[in-house]
Amino acid sequence: MFLVDWFYGILVTLGLWQKEAKILFLGLDNAGKTTLLHMLKDEKLVQHQPTQFPTSEELCIGKIKFKAFDLGGHQIARRVWKDYYTKVDAVIYLVDSYDKERFPEAKRELDALLSDEALANVPFLILGNKIDIPYAASEDELQYYMGLTNFTSGKGKVNLDDSNIRPLEVFMCSIVRKMGYGEGFTWLSQYIK
Numbered sequence: 001m002f003l004v005d006w007f008y009g010i011l012v013t014l015g016l017w018q019k020e021a022k023i024l025f026l027g028l029d030n031a032g033k034t035t036l037l038h039m040l041k042d043e044k045l046v047q048h049q050p051t052q053f054p055t056s057e058e059l060c061i062g063k064i065k066f067k068a069f070d071l072g073g074h075q076i077a078r079r080v081w082k083d084y085y086t087k088v089d090a091v092i093y094l095v096d097s098y099d100k101e102r103f104p105e106a107k108r109e110l111d112a113l114l115s116d117e118a119l120a121n122v123p124f125l126i127l128g129n130k131i132d133i134p135y136a137a138s139e140d141e142l143q144y145y146m147g148l149t150n151f152t153s154g155k156g157k158v159n160l161d162d163s164n165i166r167p168l169e170v171f172m173c174s175i176v177r178k179m180g181y182g183e184g185f186t187w188l189s190q191y192i193k
Helices: 001-011 031-040 077-084 099-114 139-145 181-189
Strands: 019-026 055-061 064-070 090-096 124-129 170-172
Touching: 001 031, 019 099, 031 124, 031 170, 090 099, 090 181, 099 139, 124 139, 124 181, 139 170, 170 181
Parallel strands: 019 064, 019 090, 090 124, 124 170
Antiparallel strands: 055 064
16 A cells, blocks of 8 residues: 555645546557556556456545556557547556567657647656666667657656646656656646646
């Protein structure tokens, strides 16, 4: 329960304790979307089969309700991503930072998301997962290969009210080691209205 309490504490501190949000968990297959969703839901690390059909979970942490959608990442599943863009509050895009051969494919999908008009004002949290595996990409490498160098908005509290800059940032993490993604959620939570 430590992770749930910690996450609740962050959301209360940031004033999000009575908000509802719709968050999409996107990325290629085997990036860690389902693992992250279940880690947030019940802090259990379970081996999952590839997601075949879109699933949603309501995460209630304190007085906060998040409807999280895990849409799968295999090629056929990516065709339905657009069906879920309506009224989305945030996108969490996971990249397997160890599987460098798939970086071009992950970049194509991310570019399509970032250029879609329906998501023009939606904050994006990019999580470079699996940093616990030796030779996984560094944050700088991941930003370079995803074409995000000089396009991120900053990891601190960034006031974007007076600009047309989309909140977008990269955080490296290891879901299985429960590290890194908490900082990403802290960053993201400041942009959920």
